Amino acid sequence: MNKTLLSSNRQVNATNCIMILSFLMIFVSDFAHAGKYIGQLDSIITATKFDNKVYIQTKDFFYKEPGSCSTDKKYAFSFDGNTPLGKNMLTLITSALTTGSVVFLQGDDSCKTSASGAVETLTLLQLKAKPITSK
Numbered sequence: 001m002n003k004t005l006l007s008s009n010r011q012v013n014a015t016n017c018i019m020i021l022s023f024l025m026i027f028v029s030d031f032a033h034a035g036k037y038i039g040q041l042d043s044i045i046t047a048t049k050f051d052n053k054v055y056i057q058t059k060d061f062f063y064k065e066p067g068s069c070s071t072d073k074k075y076a077f078s079f080d081g082n083t084p085l086g087k088n089m090l091t092l093i094t095s096a097l098t099t100g101s102v103v104f105l106q107g108d109d110s111c112k113t114s115a116s117g118a119v120e121t122l123t124l125l126q127l128k129a130k131p132i133t134s135k
Helices: 003-027 084-099
Strands: 034-044 053-066 078-080 101-114 115-132
Touching: 034 084, 053 084, 053 115, 078 084, 078 101, 084 101, 084 115
Parallel strands: 078 115
Antiparallel strands: 034 053, 034 101, 053 078, 101 115
């Protein structure tokens, strides 16, 4: 077998391991009671009656751990779409919603009260490249 091919395969496997370990470290971070979600998005909404916050509704999840302060059954996370970070998040969320891509969402265990309960503040968003094809 070609030594270059073996070396290349080892390099790819090492890169995959690093990516998996990095992803797992997110779960073992300081956000012990913060909400975490991996899956697809169902809808987003914003309105003046929601204090101009953006609320995210999720669906089809692989992993879901509500934050300890979250009591809302409809919306998983919210954020302020007027900040520089919020504008970036809104762009990524709109893209994920349109394409059906998988997202990783994480809050900070601080909640805002909505009409239907407390919704956790979104602090981390990661968009995955491939959409869900099967469960």
